[in-house]
Amino acid sequence: MEENAESRLTSHKVPARLPVQDILEDASAGLIDAPRFMPPKYFYDERGSQLFDAICETREYYPTRTEEALLQVCARDIIEQLRPDHIVEFGSGTARKTRHLFDACDRAGETTSYWPFDVCEEMLRDSGQQLVEEYEWLQVNALVGDYHGGLAGLPPREGRCLYLFLGGTIGNFTGEEAAAFLDEVRAIMRPGDGLLLGADRVKDAGVLHAAYNDESGVTARFNLNLLQVLNRELDAEFCDTNFEHRALFNAEASQIEMYLVSRCRQSVHIGALDRTLELEDGERILTEISRKFTPARLESLLNDAGLAIQRHFEPDNGWFSLVLAGPEGGPVTQS
Numbered sequence: 001m002e003e004n005a006e007s008r009l010t011s012h013k014v015p016a017r018l019p020v021q022d023i024l025e026d027a028s029a030g031l032i033d034a035p036r037f038m039p040p041k042y043f044y045d046e047r048g049s050q051l052f053d054a055i056c057e058t059r060e061y062y063p064t065r066t067e068e069a070l071l072q073v074c075a076r077d078i079i080e081q082l083r084p085d086h087i088v089e090f091g092s093g094t095a096r097k098t099r100h101l102f103d104a105c106d107r108a109g110e111t112t113s114y115w116p117f118d119v120c121e122e123m124l125r126d127s128g129q130q131l132v133e134e135y136e137w138l139q140v141n142a143l144v145g146d147y148h149g150g151l152a153g154l155p156p157r158e159g160r161c162l163y164l165f166l167g168g169t170i171g172n173f174t175g176e177e178a179a180a181f182l183d184e185v186r187a188i189m190r191p192g193d194g195l196l197l198g199a200d201r202v203k204d205a206g207v208l209h210a211a212y213n214d215e216s217g218v219t220a221r222f223n224l225n226l227l228q229v230l231n232r233e234l235d236a237e238f239c240d241t242n243f244e245h246r247a248l249f250n251a252e253a254s255q256i257e258m259y260l261v262s263r264c265r266q267s268v269h270i271g272a273l274d275r276t277l278e279l280e281d282g283e284r285i286l287t288e289i290s291r292k293f294t295p296a297r298l299e300s301l302l303n304d305a306g307l308a309i310q311r312h313f314e315p316d317n318g319w320f321s322l323v324l325a326g327p328e329g330g331p332v333t334q335s
């Protein structure tokens with residue numbers, strides 16, 4: 001790498017300011033008694049992240065490519081409207097989609113610094129290195145941490161910020177979690193800042209069902225991989241042939257629910273908990289919810305956090321929303 005590129009890449013640890021449960025606490029609270037539930041964030045070990053990328057390539061899973069197409073079209077608008085000094089991305093991953101914003105900066109003759117926030121330090125380093133080489137004006141400040149621990153621990157930034165929360169991940173939060181997260185975002189925003197939020201929309205149940213039950217079985221492998229994570233992290237003895245993937249659209253709750261279903265009556269020892277799970281044939285573990293929004297629901301979610309929608313980008317079929325929102329009302333004065 002050229003010297004100049006290296007100097008444009010820094011890394012910071014973000015301390016959690018809110019209590020974050022670890023996998024042992026989550027398993028203890030979620031697995032022992034019904035209704036059984038594990039938070040979806042544990043899907044994303046190295047293999048899980050690869051499987052998620054593979055999901056995005058399936059014919060049926062439309063959100064990623066729909067959002068990316070939207071971003072490609074609206075990036076320039078967003079950059080010209082906001083002229084951000086900083087772009088802060090929650091759950092940045094490989095930052096593939098974010099490149100459209102940097103390309104828009106290129107074209108508009110704007111420069112910005114990029115603050116990708118992710119738990120995976122290695123991914124941050126690799127993608128950060130690529131980015132500083134690709135964009136010779138870009139400063140990348142990697143933020144290593146878990147946004148579930150809140151945002152108050154972010155290093156101070158001067159100037160206008162564009163915050164990104166893409167991919168529809170807001171749908172993996174319960175209503176309460178989503179509200180709490182948006183409150184955190186609102187609390188660090190100042191007048192002129194923006195939040196670009198990607199959210200999946202309510203649509204034909206067949207389309208939704210197919211997206212989480214792809215024919216090639218990648219989503220099933222992604223779901224079942226959670227059992228390998230539990231085996232490794234918690235010294236558990238899950239056998240993945242004893243479980244099957246199930247994803248269904250719960251229209252009333254307006255969410256996809258993804259389960260691991262026990263294929264038999266079985267006992268599964270979890271070493272780190274020193275407990276044995278007793279599962280009936282057909283018993284389910286909820287591994288993910290993925291909420292689907294109406295425009296009205298999305299708007300009230302943002303408004304409740306004190307954020308007003310400034311722009312709403314959607315494809316003709318209305319399958320996905322990218323909304324740009326900003327703090328409501330004037331400057332917040334602090335006493």
Ligand code: AVJ
Pocket residue numbers: 055063167168169170171172212219288289290
């Ligand atoms: C991109 C994390 C929001 O909920 O659609 C994909 C995860 N789960 N297939 C989603 C996921 C099953 C995805 N998120």
